[in-house]
Amino acid sequence: MLDAMARNRFGRLYYMWPDKRAAAAVKYCRNTVQEYVDRALAYRRAQDKTPECLEKAEKDSRKEEKGHYVFLHELAKQISDPVRIRDETLSVLFAGRDTTAGLLSGLWYELARNADVWRKLLAEVDELDGELPTYEVLRNMKFLKYCVSEALRLHPPVPILSKVAIRDTVLPLGGGPDGKAPLFVQKDSILVYSIYSMHRRKDIWGDDAADFRPERWADPGLRPGWAFLPFGGGPRVCLGQQYALTETYYVTIRIMQHFRKIENRDHKPWMEKLSVTCCSWNGVQVGLSKA
Numbered sequence: 313m314l315d316a317m318a319r320n321r322f323g324r325l326y327y328m329w330p331d332k333r334a335a336a337a338v339k340y341c342r343n344t345v346q347e348y349v350d351r352a353l354a355y356r357r358a359q360d361k362t363p364e365c366l367e368k369a370e371k372d373s374r375k376e377e378k379g380h381y382v383f384l385h386e387l388a389k390q391i392s393d394p395v396r397i398r399d400e401t402l403s404v405l406f407a408g409r410d411t412t413a414g415l416l417s418g419l420w421y422e423l424a425r426n427a428d429v430w431r432k433l434l435a436e437v438d439e440l441d442g443e444l445p446t447y448e449v450l451r452n453m454k455f456l457k458y459c460v461s462e463a464l465r466l467h468p469p470v471p472i473l474s475k476v477a478i479r480d481t482v483l484p485l486g487g488g489p490d491g492k493a494p495l496f497v498q499k500d501s502i503l504v505y506s507i508y509s510m511h512r513r514k515d516i517w518g519d520d521a522a523d524f525r526p527e528r529w530a531d532p533g534l535r536p537g538w539a540f541l542p543f544g545g546g547p548r549v550c551l552g553q554q555y556a557l558t559e560t561y562y563v564t565i566r567i568m569q570h571f572r573k574i575e576n577r578d579h580k581p582w583m584e585k586l587s588v589t590c591c592s593w594n595g596v597q598v599g600l601s602k603a
């Protein structure tokens with residue numbers, strides 16, 4: 313784990329930290345998605361052929377898609393380079409899987425340790441009377457939203473971000489001994505910033521910055537703006553934000569509709585497992601029961 317982290321921190325000089333396991337892991341991941349790349353290419357080849365082939369491909373794909381949007385097919389319509397298809401596929405899988413799992417684990421880690429929050433959330437979930445939550449219902453579950461925002465604040469699944477300056481520029485703050493002067497950034501510099509630290513700053517969040525307190529989000533005076541960036545911001549903001557939140561709300565509600573009681577089965581303090589994403593080192597060990 314340490315090796316993988318150090319290699320990541322080396323940035324463009326990562327090759328100076330050789331790691332055989334990394335090469336094997338990359339190979340494994342690429343082989344895993346190859347089947348999907350082949351499918352995308354077959355779909356594209358069929359499209360490129362005669363009108364009859366095209367008609368058949370459309371028919372087959374309609375059958376397969378059943379009216380759904382199929383990412384792989386859309387990708388294949390636009391891209392023919394297999395390496396690019398592979399990398400685009402991998403990046404969506406990486407971006408969407410461990411992040412959402414990390415958010416759910418951060419949230420459930422806290423729910424198991426905060427009985428009052430669990431009770432309050434249960435009361436909100438009970439208002440659904442056991443019904444499946446619709447998208448509209450999810451949008452109106454205020455306390456659930458507060459809990460998820462608080463989990464994203466304390467345990468951001470992407471704890472560190474970086475950007476490369478595409479031209480010489482000046483940032484309004486960050487320079488000088490107190491960090492309040494403008495800061496010159498040279499073209500091609502890599503800027504690395506810690507979302508994790510920013511989300512725990514007492515000057516932004518108050519003295520209880522380290523506590524899990526979803527109620528803080530009910531305060532209309534709390535307007536963190538660019539100080540709360542679990543999904544990044546700007547032109548490269550996370551594309552899956554709404555998807556990830558909907559999934560997290562839905563899974564949480566459905567579990568809570570089945571189980572009334574939660575018990576923490578792991579009394580170790582929070583420790584990060586840090587790679588590109590971050591989650592709990594010890595996993596999240598909770599006991600759930602119906603009554």
Ligand code: HEM
Pocket residue numbers: 403404407408409411412415468469470473541542543544545546547548549550551552553555556557
């Ligand atoms: C809780 C879950 C998630 C978190 C915390 C998260 C966080 C992030 C962050 C911090 C970025 C970088 C933004 C930046 O550079 O400013 C990002 C980018 C991205 N995310 Fe997510 N993400 C989550 C779920 C998802 C899901 C479910 C998907 C897709 C199904 C997804 C797709 C992407 C993509 C494609 C990008 C790259 C966007 C670009 O570079 O233009 N993410 N995400």
